[in-house]
Amino acid sequence: MLYLMTYTNYLFRNLKFIFLAQLILLLYYQDLLSQNNNFSFTELSDNAKVNALGGNNVSSTHTDFLMNPSLIDKKLFSINYLNYLLDINSSSIMYSDSSKFLGNFGLGIKYLSHGKFEGYDLNGNYSGDFYPKEYIISFSKSYSFSKFKIGTNIKYFYSKLYENSKSAFLVDVGTIFKPIKNKQFSIAIVASNIGFVLEENISSPRSSLKFGTSFKPEYMPIRFSFTYIKKEKEADFKNFSMGIEVLLSKYLNIMIGYNHKIEKGFKLNNSNRLNGISYGLELILKRFNLNYSRLILNNIAGTNNISINYNLRRN
Secondary structure, three states: OHHHHHHHHHHHHOHHHHHHHHHHHHHHHHHHHOOOEOOHHHHOOOOHHHHHOOOOOOOOOOOOOOOOHHHOOOOEEEEEEEEOOOOOEEEEEEEEEEEOOOEEEEEEEEEEEOOOEEEEOOOOOEEEEEOOEEEEEEEEEEEEEOOEEEEEEEEEEEEEOOOOEEEEEEEEEEEEEOOOOOOOEEEEEEEEEEEEEOOOOOOOEOOEEEEEEEEOOOOOOEEEEEEEEEEOOOOOOOOEEEEEEEEOOOOEEEEEEEEHHHHHHOOOOOOOOOOOEEEEEEEEOOOEEEEEEEEEOOOOOEEEEEEEEEEOOOO
């Protein structure tokens, strides 16, 4: 037992090198490790601040470490709820903490319900209702050194849409770099959904690379964010988003975002309206942080999202 504890402590002291090696290997071998199938649920955030800033933010300060595991920082408990389309809803519970033994770590459970469907056989006979669902259970870890923070998510994914189900083990590796001390400027990169499906004859999810940056001009109460996602075997540059945080006071922020892929993907025929716009509010209290966001998908559809974050550690 003593040897095991000594070896475990050695691994945690050197996790920064393990994470860095993971990131390099995953970036280099991502085309070999993943196939063409995409588990879209794993890319959907139900964090209100992320969605207010365009839906794919990996470089700003928020509590969704499933988007970028290197963002794990404070001891927080977070509850998120997203009312997506029709009866499709996503919710998650996330907990992050730190200890001398583990350092910064996070635990998360994320659930997606597709609503209720009526089943019929080939002859049109009613066969009962079914409830498609998907969920993710994750363990996350981050480490800080110099001007870098690096982290990884280890995720178990399960999906049952009708009679068949599938499950997978997936890994994300992310890093965030703050090159200038005491300046609000950061650069982030995340390799996500590298892994394998446990069932036979089902290809692995399509991996992605996310590149992001956030910066706040020194004398402006505004923070800008830009994110680009490179899907495996995808050559276009349409999958980008941007966000603006207007820092009104230490208690209240206004957020505005734009997602180009959503704007193009949900656009209705004969409509000139600009879609993919999101907006939200962030209320910052002593121990609580409340976020609300709304995303305009098109003329007839939109999403509502709320996140409640509780700081478990007194300042």
